Amino acid sequence: MSDEPLRGSTPEDPSGFVRAVDERGAATVGTVGGGLTPTGRKGGNPVSRVVGHPLFGWLVIAVAVALPFVNSSAYAIRISTDALIFIMLAVGLNVVVGYCGLLDLGYAAFFAIGAYTSGVLSTTFGWPILATIPFVVIAAVIGGLLIGGPTLRLRSDYLAIVTLGFGEIIRITANNLDFTGGPNGVFGIPDFGDFGLRSDIATYWVVVVVVGLAVLASSRLGRGRLGRAWRFVREDEDAAEAMGIHTYKVKFAAYVTGAIFGGLAGVLFAVHQTAISPPSFNFLWSALILMAVVLGGMGSTPGVVIGAIIISLLPELLRGAENWRYLIFGVLLIVVMIFRPQGIWPHRVEEKPDRGRRRRSSPEPEEVAR
């Protein structure tokens, strides 16, 4: 980010200041109790231990890749592709809402921008889908700049209202412009390419790869320097500023990152549907994506993925209940939120306190305690 290092030192290259600390040593109080409290139990219950395991993610990907070999019905492929695209939207919105704490009620706008940019360029101008991607990213960033630029300077309540309006404006604009096909939308959107496979299965596998990478990227972003800045801003903007973090830029980065995720998910959606029209991007979408994030656990990648799978597949599983299914769906969500307001799989703050102290030669209290 912007912040030029006025003190000139980096953690890798300890400044005189840090060396002075080392020379002067730790407080006597510190070494007595330092890190003594054991982190204790790993993870807690068996379910959380399984879901929290790093291999679990790979297992999920393996299952996703293998699905067409198990059940290749058009229906199974369709709802699975839908679910994957929904996961991508949810991890994208999670950057904005979960990591950074910005309430975005019009996230479907970026989804629409991506789908329309890709759809129009590939049908009207006959471009291959891959060639449209840079323009999708540009369009999403421009959308993010237009909305985020003015509103992110204000308190976050304004953002919620402005984004709510933005979501509707994008949909209504698409409905009224000629080059977006008006109410009919865009149709005949091509595939990613000919892979010599059934086209829906080929699309499915492309979606698996893209979404898998998106989930990984959003998770890793959340744990790096920028991801920490997002969380600082979410927790306390003033305190973040007091640490030299330009909170406006940090919020902006979150908003634009979310926009790019949404835009790219829109490309997948356009290809998967082959036809898009304004009602595909109504407020319900924005609400459902937000629901997936909140239900799964804000700021938690596994949680948000689980939330997205539930929100997208549960109505399908409830098909037997006919007209009652959306009522049951709603009631189930309310019940979950009452009993687990923090989400199904909330973000785990705990980290190993001794990380990075291993290299020290002196025995640490907790090592002795073990």
Next chain:
Amino acid sequence: MTSPAVSQARSSTDEPVLLDVSGLTVTFGGVTAVGGLSFDVHEGEVLSVIGPNGAGKTSAFNCITGFYKPTAGRIRFAGADITGKRPALIAARGVARTFQNLRLFGELSVLDNVRAGMHVRIRQNAFDAVLHTPRYRRSEQAATDEANRWLDFVGAAGNRGAEVRNLPYGEQRRVEIARALAREPKMLLLDEPAAGLNHGEKAALLDLLRRISGLGTAVVLIEHDMGLVMEVSERIVVLNFGKEIADGTPEQIRADPAVIEAYLGSDDAEAEQEAERIAGSSGAQAHEDPTADAASQEEDR
């Protein structure tokens, strides 16, 4: 550990001026919180700002750190004009602070809180984080090591991987200081760091303040605990109703009738007693009524 005598002998007032506040005025509607305050801080100095509740101490801090825009006046830090600049920019120039009411990132780990302080020095971009480049691993490792060093420095006990809001109050205060120190500030502003601490914790704080001063950092301290203030300060600025009423060494402040007056009203007999209290005699802890502290904290950020 530096003894008080040693720290007194090395006079920082000979050092160049680091912070120069002149004519600082802040008004809220009709209320003048700070009215024409001028003072300076020298490099490496330990300066205390004292005064009754509502005197404008916190407001002055908020102006220096950019959280309030001064109505009038100028603030220069390390040779640059920082009046009305963005807090992040002022912090990046080397000013770190703590808040009168703890302002930690409650739901984040203790280590993450301290990493916030070194955030602007961590050399890593978003691509490094996504691709887990060697630079990412190196910078994360270095940040963790350094965060642990600062926590050792302030004497933080307890689980450093756990959410900071679960720590006892005194520990949280230490973490907040560690976070500010991790900014490697040229000047550290502490707003009532002893409020709510017990006797033992105050003793540890005194020791910590001396060690911070030993790093060469200038420390500006707002504090009501006169025992602590008299012990650690090289110079004291006294505020009342937003105006400076005295500026001098602890000895001069102790003897200043205007200070006694401001603190105690005009009653002479009581003034005698309170003068003793300011001088740091055994009664020093008596007025540290925790409920009064809490009430005074209410109104501040």
